[in-house]
Amino acid sequence: MKGVLSHFLLQIPVLILLLILLFMDKSQSSPISGAKYSFSIRNKVHVLPYDISPNTQPLPFIPLLAPSPLIPFTNDSLPKLSGLCSLNFSAVQDIMTKTATNCWTTFAPYLANVVCCPQFDAMLITLIGQSSKYSGLLALSKTQANHCLSDIQKVLVSQGANENLNNICSVHPSNLTEGLCPVASVDEFESIADSSRLLTACREINPVNECCDQVCQNAIDYAARKIALNDMSNSNGNSSLPPKIARIKDCKNIILRWLAGKLNPSTSNSVFRGLSNCNLNKGEQRENKNMDFLANLSEYKS
Ligand SMILES: *[C@@H]1O[C@H](CO)[C@@H](O)[C@H](O)[C@H]1NC(C)=O
Ligand SMILES: *[C@@H]1O[C@H](CO)[C@@H](O)[C@H](O)[C@H]1NC(C)=O
Ligand SMILES: *[C@@H]1O[C@H](CO)[C@@H](O)[C@H](O)[C@H]1NC(C)=O
Ligand SMILES: *[C@@H]1O[C@H](CO)[C@@H](O)[C@H](O)[C@H]1NC(C)=O
Ligand SMILES: *[C@@H]1O[C@H](CO)[C@@H](O)[C@H](O)[C@H]1NC(C)=O
DSSP states (O other), X not given: OHHHHXXXXXXXXXXXXXXXXXXXXXXXXXXXXXXHHHHOXXXXXXXXXXXXXXXXXXXXXXXXXXXXXXXXXXXXXXXXXOSOOOOOGGGGHHHHHHHHHHTBTTTHHHHIIIIIHHXXXXXXXXXXXXXXXXXXXXXXXHHHHHHHHHHHXXXXXXXXXOTTHHHHTTOOGGGGXXXXXXXXXXXXXXXXXXXXXXXXXXXXXXXXXXHHHOHHHHHHHHHHHHHHSTTGGGGTTOTTSOOHHHHXXXXXXXXXXXXXXXXXXXXXXHHHHHHHHHHHHTTXXXXXXXXXXXXXXXXXXX
């Protein structure tokens, strides 16, 4: 009994923090009613209609908990970057700020699985995707990846993010390369994959429907298999090729980056957040039982 109680008490600060973050997001952009929110925390989305009519009433109690201004750690001096990363940070400035907020220094470890890391992942995809519009490349070389990840970290930290983000979210430089996927350029990708089908399926996703219908996810899976196995027909079943599953997984990243280059940055960010919420609910991503109850909450985001 005591154990249960203390477990519950331990969760309370985390819950409050999440509510603060949710409120920050909502107060910036979205129409979801604050009042409904606070009483429906444990209900699933189908209980609370997703498309609630605009209601700008602030939450009755959250503003009292939320410090104002909300990001006291913001550091206005620009961080020193390597100058060796060719990614276009200015194209995704807003999304980097959002990531820094979602991965706020002290809270990041607690909110990692549901808030911080999905946003960090979405940001990385969007950043590489947006930069592909100029470079034509959907992946970084190993050297570039090292410089870029370090620069990204510096920018985020200068805006208040946790300094240990790469570890918290298990992001390594290799995650910015093409990995085992045989395709890394926009032109090659478009010559193999059915890009209009992908765009149609993923241009805008409704996070609630997408988790059930998986229209965009299926289109991504299909395209990932196609580009992953594209040159395999020439290999006479050479079994020393990388395992199919691993190739397909890495090709999915390439596809997400390509999509990110076709969408505007904020749409791209919310599409990927929506997709990762689906995965969270299926328990596929960064499983963490303690955070399970927050997964339900996070469905209201994105
Ligand atoms: C702001 O960022 C710069 C460079 O990253 C750092 O040297 C400085 O100590 C930071 N200031 C504060 C108050 O965190
Ligand atoms: C970076 O992105 C911005 C905004 O999308 C764009 O105006 C600029 O030309 C890009 N810079 C480079 C070097 O690609
Ligand atoms: C990064 O790559 C490693 C393996 O190289 C993998 O274990 C990890 O899950 C990847 N991280 C992300 C965020 O995809
Ligand atoms: C299989 O692939 C490896 C590396 O790609 C190559 O060295 C080897 O000669 C190939 N074997 C056959 C039988 O094609
Ligand atoms: C989250 O929602 C699911 C589905 O409604 C439910 O089974 C689960 O118990 C909820 N988790 C928590 C901790 O509320």
